[in-house]
Amino acid sequence: MTEFIPPGTRWIDLPSPFTMKRGGELHGARVAYETWGRLAQDGGNAILIVTGLSPDAHAAASDDDPQPGWWEAMVGPGKPIDTDRWFVVCVNSLGSCKGSTGPASINPDTGRVYALDFPELSIEDGARAAAHVVDTLGIKRLACLIGNSMGGMTALALLAERPGIARGHINISGAARALPFSIAIRSLQREAIRLDPEWNGGNYGDEHYPESGMRMARKLGVITYRSALEWDGRFGRVRLDSDRADDEPFGLEFEVESYLEAHARRFIRRFDPNCYLYLSRSMDWFDIGEHCSSRCGDHDTDARAALAAIGAGGLEKAMAIGVHTDILFPLQQQEEIAEGLRAGGCDAAFLPLPSPQGHDAFLVDIDRFGPAVGGFLAEL
């Protein structure tokens, strides 16, 4: 998988051992990251971006890697996250296969790939790994912590574990805990991978790779990342030309099926199946309520109290952004974040956007997300 680590990637070693939340520890683990802009002498202009499940640390082009990044329209000189003003850091999640240590890495204790010997991964582990990058880069306090999707969970975990680590926070299409619809979707994605005989209990290789399972998982992902509304206008009932249609019984016939297939092809063999399983499950496990200092056992109450504690813990200004058409991290979840932070005294806004593109809107609807993010940062 090493060929899919962007060439501009840098690494920071984690403390060894690095103790994991649910038990076990990592030895010689490291976190991949990239940076843009310059850290001001007072260290006050740093922004950290924590990502969704699949992105690497290459959020945008840089001198070391001029290829466009996954958030190219958002990060750069004069862009909404303006690298002329801000020193921007993006980390690849712990547990990923895009540079940071994860289940596809070599286990130094055995000399073989971890596979399922990797310890259980929690969102909190990724948050603590990201915090170590912040510390190592000499950033005393982040001006802003930005988390997208799974990264929205990581950001909340980081704020809960390290009060005061950020002055501002933008939570984009994130959630304070996983709810059953998204758990069900992710559980089914994992089941597709696990059912693929080539997965083989996590022991596969380039020659035996669970391609069918990953294809199913990715297609189901793409279905839940976008929205029916967008697809009605984009694909309608348009059929494939006869030369692109599929001769297999029940094969591809509609444009929307071809679109899913193309997405799946770009993903399989570029993402490690075990890393996918670990990261996916970490989202199901995440519940900010576990960080509540006086847990009462009621999930809603504990989540609100934990968010209020974050809002009272040195976070000055926050914004939770979501879109109406997101079925995976629905709008109520961003509203819950903003309300919870506000209950703790933080100046926290809830910004629902009318993007048709669903959960992935922050990647593509820059017309709406650009001004929202840029405006927040301008007032910091």
Add this chain to the structure above:
Amino acid sequence: MTEFIPPGTRWIDLPSPFTMKRGGELHGARVAYETWGRLAQDGGNAILIVTGLSPDAHAAASDDDPQPGWWEAMVGPGKPIDTDRWFVVCVNSLGSCKGSTGPASINPDTGRVYALDFPELSIEDGARAAAHVVDTLGIKRLACLIGNSMGGMTALALLAERPGIARGHINISGAARALPFSIAIRSLQREAIRLDPEWNGGNYGDEHYPESGMRMARKLGVITYRSALEWDGRFGRVRLDSDRADDEPFGLEFEVESYLEAHARRFIRRFDPNCYLYLSRSMDWFDIGEHCSSRCGDHDTDARAALAAIGAGGLEKAMAIGVHTDILFPLQQQEEIAEGLRAGGCDAAFLPLPSPQGHDAFLVDIDRFGPAVGGFLAEL
């Protein structure tokens, strides 16, 4: 599969050959049905129910089969579809494995199961088969035609092909054509079955049955049949007791996962995979716009024109019911049906219901659907 045909099932032979819309013909095919109540001497009290993908003809208990049916709360003496007043017929869809001829039936030309030798199945074929049942039972004109889900498509096809066959029509969580989100979901369900090595190009048996593929397909179905809102309240983040949790890596842990698993177990080996593929694809293909007599090629325009023609073709009163939380057949699709019928002069109402249960609400939210259906029938 014969053991899963309800004991009260009756059959009506289709004309032989029965010509299929997309080519090919069936010989010696038949349709399974059940009835409740008595046909009035003037024949004016007949109601036909056409179903979703999976139900059999046993909508409710009867003298021949006292087991509760799939719409038990809705059909019976004194119930919303009151069998003291109405003569109710429910047909099992052509192409199903619950009694009607389908891919799991014996092909009389070869003496073997049809499997993929079954001709391509369209919603219109199911509609024409249902119309033959109506004719054979001596029903000159239906008082009301009721179609749920896929049955909503079947009902529209029937009304388009046989103008005047019904005086009233209730379309429940139906659609005038398949849109890309539902096509994507069904395509992925079919892919899960096709990818299962045990499917074997449609040639399986009781010993080699594509259980994994059917499990995936059914779970994805259940996810899209219900709603996130319902599950938030019903399952939240509740975990399984340790004795019910799964020891497999990445196995079941949350209640919602166990719920999906239980649904899948009740479905697999009780539904024929090839029948599933054929019926599922017939929904993707369905577009009422193909029935427009002056097709312009624009899907929206043609669909509206075809619906208006139905509304002008002897249908007196109609109602399209849907629910806000349906992601598979979203509310706009029922609104489109009502508006289209109304444009043709039919007295057609659109009734959006605030059920939290999603697409399947008509099966469970009898408190809302009962009065809606009963009220419509009372005014007929």
